[in-house]
Amino acid sequence: MRQLRWGLFASSFAVLAFAGAASAETIKVGVIATFSGPNAIWGKQFREAIQVYAAEHGTEVNGNTVEFIYKDVGGPNPDASKAAAQELLIREGVKYLAGFDFTPNAMAVAPLINQAKVPAVIFNAATSAINEQSEYFLRTSFTLWQVTVPIAQWAADNGAKKVITAVTDYNPGVDAESAFVSAFEEKGGTIVDKIRMPLQTTDFAPFMQRIKNSGADAVFAFLPAGPATFAFTKAYNENGLKEAGITFYGTGETDETTIDALGDQAIGLTTAYHYSGVHDSDLNRSFTAKLEEMFPQSRANLASVGAYDGVHLIYKMIEAAGTDGEKAIESSKGLSWESPRGLISIDPDSRHVIQNVYIRRVERAENGSLVNREFDTVENVPDLGFSR
Numbered sequence: 001m002r003q004l005r006w007g008l009f010a011s012s013f014a015v016l017a018f019a020g021a022a023s024a025e026t027i028k029v030g031v032i033a034t035f036s037g038p039n040a041i042w043g044k045q046f047r048e049a050i051q052v053y054a055a056e057h058g059t060e061v062n063g064n065t066v067e068f069i070y071k072d073v074g075g076p077n078p079d080a081s082k083a084a085a086q087e088l089l090i091r092e093g094v095k096y097l098a099g100f101d102f103t104p105n106a107m108a109v110a111p112l113i114n115q116a117k118v119p120a121v122i123f124n125a126a127t128s129a130i131n132e133q134s135e136y137f138l139r140t141s142f143t144l145w146q147v148t149v150p151i152a153q154w155a156a157d158n159g160a161k162k163v164i165t166a167v168t169d170y171n172p173g174v175d176a177e178s179a180f181v182s183a184f185e186e187k188g189g190t191i192v193d194k195i196r197m198p199l200q201t202t203d204f205a206p207f208m209q210r211i212k213n214s215g216a217d218a219v220f221a222f223l224p225a226g227p228a229t230f231a232f233t234k235a236y237n238e239n240g241l242k243e244a245g246i247t248f249y250g251t252g253e254t255d256e257t258t259i260d261a262l263g264d265q266a267i268g269l270t271t272a273y274h275y276s277g278v279h280d281s282d283l284n285r286s287f288t289a290k291l292e293e294m295f296p297q298s299r300a301n302l303a304s305v306g307a308y309d310g311v312h313l314i315y316k317m318i319e320a321a322g323t324d325g326e327k328a329i330e331s332s333k334g335l336s337w338e339s340p341r342g343l344i345s346i347d348p349d350s351r352h353v354i355q356n357v358y359i360r361r362v363e364r365a366e367n368g369s370l371v372n373r374e375f376d377t378v379e380n381v382p383d384l385g386f387s388r
């Protein structure tokens with residue numbers, strides 16, 4: 001008996017000693033995003049969602065403490081992103097990178113993560129080609145191909161015949177244009193014109209005139225969520241395009257963080273997207289309630305859900321592989337879980353999230369807020385732009 005007790009004591013001591021060694025480790029995660037300037041909403045939404053996840057699930061994984069270190073790159077700025085990644089990897093010794101709101105910021109770190117063998121979880125940047133730049137990229141957001149093909153098909157099935165596209169002239173805009181044109185033409189539709197708008201544009205009135213004069217019965221738009229989408233959608237509303245019979249189709253143009261400022265004119269705008277703040281599930285209700293409890297002025301949007309699921313993925317990789325980047329990537333392939341947006345999984349080939357895409361219309365909810373109400377679902381859509 002005594003011997004048995006001693007045996008038990010010895011083996012639990014060994015377990016404790018092992019756990020003790022592991023618990024000494026702090027695993028740092030570097031978050032590269034925009035925390036200043038006109039697009040600072042991205043960093044704010046990422047950080048809040050990370051804090052919600054940590055409040056719900058703690059900051060310890062397998063006895064390791066997970067610490068997030070934030071770096072501001074001030075907007076779409078690949079040089080700043082590269083410098084931030086260098087500092088995080090070399091000076092801070094981070095074992096995971098995360099964040100990345102704008103495509104050029106993600107693209108810029110590909111050679112660094114390849115060299116360091118450090119996984120980088122993209123919370124937003126949505127150009128398909130990013131994940132082809134490095135085996136160490138994972139993405140928990142969406143791609144333009146993934147959400148645009150469903151809206152093109154829906155538009156064609158619901159009476160659109162002649163469409164003009166209007167996109168921001170950089171990688172995700174080009175993806176959105178290509179995806180819309182190919183899916184819409186495949187359904188027999190006609191593209192009457194294609195507009196590409198500079199990234200820094202804030203005056204959309206001239207583009208509205210061109211859309212009006214084009215003879216199109218609908219416009220498909222893509223702009224990066226934030227001030228640009230708000231200004232474009234406002235210009236669509238204020239320049240009488242709806243009255244001229246030109247239907248609006250888009251993806252993230254009715255973002256939750258700016259939707260109320262669009263006012264009644266936004267009601268009825270139709271978009272396809274992977275997340276709505278009013279997605280009808282218990283998990284989404286608890287997620288948005290926790291976010292609003294911790295940050296009373298906040299509203300959950302695509303950035304929030306991308307970051308929340310991104311942290312989940314990082315925790316799962318730490319659980320499976322600690323700080324071994326190669327093993328972490330392998331362990332992520334095929335993982336599936338329930339997100340506030342619905343059931344999702346990591347495609348083993350593209351390392352991008354497979355998810356439902358919802359068709360939504362702007363409505364005024366009972367509490368007076370404008371919301372994106374989902375009314376149709378295209379299930380389990382992969383990144384349709386991967387390896388194209």
Ligand code: PHB
Nearest residue numbers: 102103125126172224225
């Ligand atoms: C991107 O740069 O990939 C990007 C930025 C904002 C969006 C979507 C995509 O809303």
